[in-house]
Amino acid sequence: PLAALLASASRVLALTGAGLSVSTGIPDFRSPKSGLYARGALPDSVPEAIRRRPQRLFTLADFLADPRPLFSVLPRLAPPDIKPSPAHGFIAGLGKAGRLLRNYSQNIDGLELLAGLAPELFVPCHGTLATATCLDCGRGVSVAACAATGASMRRGEVPRCLAIGCGGVMKPDVVLFGERMPAGVEERMGEDAGAAEVLLVVGTSLKVGPVNLVPRW
Secondary structure (H helix, E strand, O other): OHHHHHHHOOOEEEEEOHHHHHHHOOOOOOOOOOOOOOHHHOOOOOOHHHHHOHHHHHEHHHHHHOOHHHHHHHHHHOOOOOOOOHHHHHHHHHHHOOOEEEEEEOOOOOHHHHOOOOHHHEEEOOEEEEEEEEOOOOOEEEOOOOHHHHHHHHHOOOOEOOOOOOOOEEEEEEOOEOOOOOOOHHHHHHHHHHHOOEEEEEOOOOOOOOHHHHHHO
16 A cells, blocks of 8 residues: 555655645646636637647747737736645655655746745756746846745736846746756656655656656666
C-alpha cells in the first residue's frame, strides 16, 4: 500500500502537476468541461485558430507573434488570494519530515512553497508566474513587487517594461513549448530519479515531456 511505502521511505521523489491545484480554484488543462483548454472556457478574445489548438496558448512562437491570448487566460491560473490545498500541505509535510528527496512540479503557481515546502526541495520545471522578464531589454521583476506588472497580469492585459525608453513585453518566467526547462533541471532530475526509493506522481497525466520521462529513469 502507498501509505506503507511512504512510511518506510526516506527518499521520496514527488512529481506533481495541475491536478494538485484544482481544488484551490485553478483549472487543469485537459478536463473536457472545466479545463483551461475547454472550448467554452476560453475568453472571447482568443482567436479561432488557437481555439482549435489551445496548446498554442503556451507556444513560444505564438506568444512572440501576439502575447495577448496567453495573458488573457493567466488570471485563471493565478486567482487572487489563492491558498494551498491539503495536497500541497502533504508534499510540504514530507519535506518537513525529512522524507522528500525533491518535488519536481509542472505547476507555475508556486503553491508548494506557500504550503511551507523548503525552496531547496522544490524544482519548478515549467517556471513560475512570480517573476517576469522583458523580452527587449532583459529586465527582470518580481510580479509581487512591481505593481504595474502584477496589475496588468491580473487584468489579463499585456504588461510592459517600465525601464526608461523600453516598453517591451514583460514575459512571465514560465517555460513555453519551444523553450528548454531551466538550466540544470534535466540533469538533476536524472540524478534524483536514480537515488529515489519511491516515485510519487500526483495530479499529472504525464503528457508533457521531458518530465514524463522520469518514471522510466
